[in-house]
Amino acid sequence: MIRLGAGSLDRLVAVGAHCDDLAIGAGGTLLTACRTHPGLRVDALVLSGGGGEREQEERAALAAFCPGADLRLTVLKLPDGRIPARWEEAKTAVEELRGRTEPDLVLAPRTEDAHQDHRCLAKLVPTAFRDHLVLGYEIVKWDGDLGRPTAYQPLSPETAEDKVRLLREHYPSQHRRPWYDREAFLGLARIRGIECHARYAEAFHVTKLALTLGD
Template sequence: MIGFRPAAVGGVVLLAAHCDDLAIGAGGSLLTLCSARPGLRVDALVLSGGGTEREEEEHAALTAFCPGADLRLTVLKMPDGRLPANWEEAKAAVEDLRSRTDPDLVLAPNPADAHQDHRGLAKLVPTAFRGHQALGYEIVKWDGDLGRPSVYQPLTPEVAEAKVTLLQQHYPSQRQRPWYDREAFLGLARIRGIECQSRYAEAFYTSKMTLDLAGG
């Protein structure tokens, strides 16, 4: 496989239903991206957790996962597990972010995610970011919704280890969850690495992508 290299990444939008979704789904990719591009503009919107300990965790975590970035994070107070009932508020929040940003890349949940909040947010992405490259991240869960992603970001062993360390360090509220452990995070990264001939990787879904084969 050849690696497609975007000529420029002038800005990134990160979308999540819950605090820690971005770090779990794309933490290694964010470390890779932001380390290589100091000063990168990163606009992050998280729909729930605002006003709780989870908002503070998310601020500290994303600062660590986006080293050197110009990070602007908004954490809203929508109730966890209730996105369908708060559809208009979520839609308005995503559209508001779109009105303030014109990113080269959008990282968001993927539309096949079994969690209704993740899936609902994924469905909002193309309604607001119509001309933008969106990649949908994956999150291991009880429901068993892992599929066959088509886009991979290989991770060096150092980045994969750093991702796990930061996940353990920055989300003390989640440590007691039975799936929140080193084996789960590194195990999935190892499997996605096998699929793209790397040691570790994060994988994404996309519904659409255009090429620029002339380059330059």
């Protein structure tokens, strides 16, 4: 398996359309990055769920998924399922986030995501973070839109288990969903691990990548 590092990692941006998107799509990667880089600054933006139970869940969850990090989280109140219709507000939020930080890595939804909110945010991110490495995470769901990823973050068995435990612990509002369980999360992680010669992994889609193999 060909391996490329991201270089120094001092600042990370993570964006999601809904509370729990980041934890589902990149929770293991956040745990790995924050444990490996103590004091990592994480600027996180979630477009919907603000002002209620979902925001409380998200704040507690991301604090757990970003141990030892300088976490700066914003949760907005855009309506779930209607983010494309609130494009101006979403774009402003992404641009304001860009104005606050110069990240080494951006975690965002992937542009092929079947959910309209995820897809809208995915298309907005590169308009603000134009010269950054953007990894598009995947979210297992009813739509059946999982594709062929181009990048992988291997996860230790302990990290994979921690991710599942934290998802179950911090998002009780989602327990009613039939797919929100240990088998679904570990099953996908196991499949992605097989694809990159690891036990478990999270997978990402990269649309543009500049190499620095020379001077």
